[in-house]
Amino acid sequence: MKKIILTGFIALSLLFSTTSCDNxxxxxxxxxxxxxxxxxxxxxxxxxxxxxxxxxxxxxxxxxxxxxxxxxxxxxxxxxxxxxxxxxxIDGNHQAIPAELIPEKIQTYITVNYPNQFVIAIDNEKTFIEIDLSNNLELIFDTQGNFVRIDH
Known part of the structure; x- marks a missing residue:
């Protein structure tokens, strides 16, 4: 009886593991x-x-x-x-994003507050804009370009 239950359990486990893998x-x-x-x-x-x-x-x-x-x-x-x-x-893979793609208000904020850094990625989300700087700092701005917070 134990063999039947164990065999059934193994068969079900294999069935679930192969069907749950999504390509x-x-x-x-x-x-x-x-x-x-x-x-x-x-x-x-x-x-x-x-x-x-x-x-x-x-x-x-x-x-x-x-x-x-x-x-x-x-x-x-x-x-x-x-x-x-x-x-x-846009992800530059540690290369600078073309400056003309960064909203002017955000570019000004970065230039003033992080003068030795450049933008390596920009995410244009529905409710915010996320900027990744070359020092791996992530900055969050609202859709009008106002600084909100540093993302941790």
Whole structure:
């Protein structure tokens, strides 16, 4: 009787473990640059001229931040766009984000308070903007560019 129960338990455990594993690759696909929304392509061309696409992934459903397209550039930058081609976040992988992409009020705050630092990532969330500085400090601003807090 113990063998039957143990065998049943092992079989159920194997069944649950194999069906609970979800492959993320089923939720995204690699696409060509021509399949990006025109505004996303224009953004890359404008702010990263001469840089090539390394890989572009399109997700079947949006992330919590609204991003659908994950664009990886050959210079190490990753840019996430929503379904309309608006950028949601930009990660420079420890490289400076182009200054013209940072709201002026936020750039002024950083220049005054962190003069030796530069922005390496920017997250444009629905209710706030998160900035990562080159010293790994994360700053939170409201959508109008007012400093809110340092994120820990």
């Amino acid at each position: 993320d690759d089923d939720h995204e696909s690699v696409i060509n640059a021509s399949e990006l929304p025109a505004s996303a392509s224009a953004f890359v061309t404008t702010y990263f001229p001469g840089v090539n696409y390394q890989i572009i992934k399109k997700q079947n459903q949006a992330d919590a931040d609204g991003s659908i397209y994950d664009v990886y550039l050959t210079n190490g930058f990753e840019i996430d766009f929503d379904a309309n081609g608006n950028w949601v976040d």
